[in-house]
Amino acid sequence: MIISPSPNRIFIKLLLGFWICSSVIIAAVGLLPLLQQNHDQAPLPPHLETLLSRIANRIIEQPELLERPHFKHFRNIKNFRGKPLRIYLVNEQGQVVNRDRMSRGMRRFMLMAEEANHPISHQFKNELIFGPYEFQVHDEQYSLYGRIDDHHPRPWFFFFSENKLLTLSxxxxxxxxxxxxxAWHLGKPLRSLKQSAETLAKGDLQHRVDPSTSKRSDEFGQLAQAFNAMADAVENMVNSQQRLISDISHELRTPLTRLQLALALARKKDQGSTEIERIGYEAEQLDQMIGELLELSRVKLNFNDVKHPLALNETLTQVLDDADFEAEQQQKQLVINIDDEIRLPTYPRPLARAVENLLRNAIRYADKRITIEAKYLDEQVELVILDDGPGIENPQDLQAIFEPFYRPQSARERESGGWGLGLAITKAAIDAHQGSIYATNAQPNGLKVTITLPAH
Structure with missing residues (x-):
């Protein structure tokens, strides 16, 4: 599968992402002083300029008002739109001539106005100061400032400029x-790919990466497409291998049937001998092995079957009855502890065959007692089969016993006439259920096989 290159690269996304992120933060923080400066140097509103002009014209017309006894006539104007208004008259030396003291806010505003070099107005927390309005009297330069005492709402950015720690936070x-x-945008396809890889590793060869990831135009989409192509190839290869085993097994059945027929005819003609009996025994063994191979292929190829939600006891009824009868014939005890309320979606025949193989092994090697029990464990059903036999000597063989044709050199297997396919069939059936199976040596002796299956 050829994946066409795309200009939408992860490098570009990372670069743009972090670039935009840092740019937004820098712009937001850097914009605050600019907004504050623009607010500090706001032009003098026309109605306030008219007010100062009117007062200045009055002083020009009545120069005697500049004398100290007359300062009280224009210090305060109480009826400016219902708010108290204070007037400050400043001479060329920057001294306030009509008041003895000047507030800190007024000093700060005079510096701001001098820096702006034009009449401005500024909203402090509890006052509005505006000016200057310049005029001349007797060739002397004067400036007028006004202050309205009132609580005025301030722009929102002043809150951030005054609370720097909060702004930084x-x-x-x-x-x-x-x-x-x-990170979420980049991590979502990675989580999807990880989940798909884990599902494929558990044996679900039909699982593919979801379309929302595989249709992306960046490297994640290309990786998802490559993963799906790999999964297709793996599924085809495994299915082809299983079909080949199945086809070969079927083909072997034909000459084997002829051989068994020839042996039967020879026995009818009283041509029996030790050699013929040996050939007959080996033919039966070969027939059983071919049957096991066909069963293994059938279990692995039938992943497309529909699961049926059934009670576990209902699925295993016949298997448990047969195992109880077999154990009784060997003077052994089978203890069954499976709650009738346990239900789960299953492939009934493969699951029953898997449990049957485990119970037969347990009965074969147990001394006196075999236990099978099932219970809910979180979102899973745990099925445990325990015997009191010799167990497996080599711990490394505990997981390998579920591989096809693997026969450990232990006390459990030396007496067995099997080919190492029964437990492989069991594992294939459990894998088909998206479950897991593992074996451990029990204490003080015996083997414990644990199966976990999804409950939903």
Missing amino acids: LAILLSGLLCGLL
């Missing part, structure tokens, strides 16, 4: 949020 939080969104 919000900047860090916003940066984390933007980077988190970017």
Whole structure:
């Protein structure tokens, strides 16, 4: 499968993501002083300029008002739109001539106005100061400032400029949020790919990466397409292998049937001998092995079957009855502890065959007692088969016994006439259920096989 290159690269996404994130934070923080400066140097509103002009014209017309006894006539104007208004008259030396003291806010505003080099107005927390309005009297330069005492709402950015620690915290939080969104955007397809790889590793060869990931135009989409192509190839290869084993087994059945027929004819003609009996025994063994191979292929190729939600006791009824009868014939005890309420979606025949193989092995090697029990464990059903036999000597063989044709050199297997296919069939059936199976040596002796199956 050829994947065409795409200009939408992860490198570009990472670069743009972090670039945009840092740019937004820098712009937001850097914009605050600019907004404050623009607010500090706001032009003098026309109605306030008219007010100062009117007062200045009055002073020009009545120069005697500049004398100290007359300062009280224009210090305060009480009826300016219902708010108290204070007037400050400043001479060329920057001294306030109509008042003895000047507030800190007024000093700060005079510096701001001098820096702006034009009449401005500024909203402090509890006062509005505006000016200057310049005029001349007797060749002397004067400036007029006004102050309205009132609680005025301030622009929102003043809150951040005055609370720098909070602003820094919000900047860090916003940066984390933007980077988190970017990480989530990049991590989502990775989680999808990881889940698909784990599902494929568990034996679900039909699982593919979801379309929302495989249709992406970046490297994640290309990786998902490559993964799906690999999964297709693996599924085809495994299915072809199983079909080959199945086909070969079927083909072997034909000459084997002829051989068994020839042996039967020879026995009818009283041509029996030790050699013929040996050939007959080996033919029966070969027939059983071919049957096991066909069963293994059938279990592995029938992943497309529909699961049926059934009670576990209902699925295993015949198997448990047969195992109880077999154990009784060998003077052994089979203890069954499976709750009737346990239900789960199953492939009935493969699951029954898997449990049957485990119970037969347990009965064969047990001394006196075999136990099978099932219970709910979180979102799974746990099925445990325990015997009191010799167990498996080599711990490395505990998981390998579920591989086809693997026969450990232990006390459990030396007496067996099997080919190492029974437990392989069991594992294939459990894998088909998306479950797991493992074996451990019990204490003080025996073998414990644990099966976990999805409950939903």
